[in-house]
Amino acid sequence: MNRKYFDDLLKDRQISLRTLAGKLELLPSQLSLTFSDKRRMQLGEAVLIGQLLGVPLAEVAFNAGIDVARRTMRRTKVTGFMKGDGTVLVAPPRERTTMPPGLPYDTTAIEVRAAKSAFGWMDRWMLFVGPPRDPRHLIDRFCVVTLEDGRKVIATLMRTRAKNKYELCGPFNAKSVPVVDAAPIISIRN
Template sequence: MAEINKSYFEHLLANKRMSMRQLAERMQMSHSQLSVTFSGKRRLQLDEAVLISEIFGEPLTRVIEASGVPVGPSAGARLKVVGAAGGDGTVSHIEAVQAPSVAMVDLPENAIAIQCRTSETSLAWMDGWTLFCSEPNGVDPDSVGRFCFLKIKDGPAVLATIKRGYEEGTVNLSGPYAAENVRIEWSTPILATKN
């Protein structure tokens, strides 16, 4: 993950004559949590980036990039799209041979892509996005606190941010897909987006 562009967020606040405390209140989060995020010690969550985009009228891609997540476009090795995310955050499998290819660089050799097909849903702002991650291979230890592609045990594959669960061996999910105290079979963090 790249370093957060703190001056970008300070500039947004100054232009709106808004304090960080006021922004935190509008986002319904604590001032300290937002401060830790803007200092680069906590990752900005996707739903928080959406709120910042809406509050300041900034393109979501610019907010995401300023938070330290690389955003396309670029060129390089071609990948097949292997899944489609719906408006509820679940990901259905697509036969890779029938899916379009997209170009990206700086991804691992085992990278895969997921396309968002979310028009006319609450996630319409993600429609057409392509998300890139490594091919799943168990639960990635770097998944907690990150936006991931994951499989719920005895449930669907989904897109969500993983947080520690309230019960031993469980996680809580937020973002496009939300659930509490679920067990996961595998997870892989989203490495980049192209929209």
């Protein structure tokens, strides 16, 4: 049982343990025992927690220690946070998240943190990113783009007439900019 995960989730959603217990039709003491790893979480409870808190069932089951989830779930590094202007900040090295099934092992993640911006509707989304590639092969793809000045941004690569320059559309917009490389966004969890 990953108690910190559930504590952080409740704090993030601004819901108390007592309120959650009521919605699960459990006594608060039962839920407290579950989060303290003294009572096993039932799959039905994990389903309801996922629905009530807006989190995938697989993530709840994995953090609750449900055996099937532990065998099938993989985790990956969160390498950055997208701000409201489409730029990416480097994440602390210990940030991790559960990965959707079927993604390649070299997949990393970027979390969107854009609550008070035009992209607030994407806040808390997780963007799963493949390895960097030559930008010429990623035209019209939503990507994490490394600019010549070293900044990383989230945008769709578009062709321009200038050689080795691209137009960027999406959270980050720019015209005719040189690009070092780009990594395709291969999956999104919202």
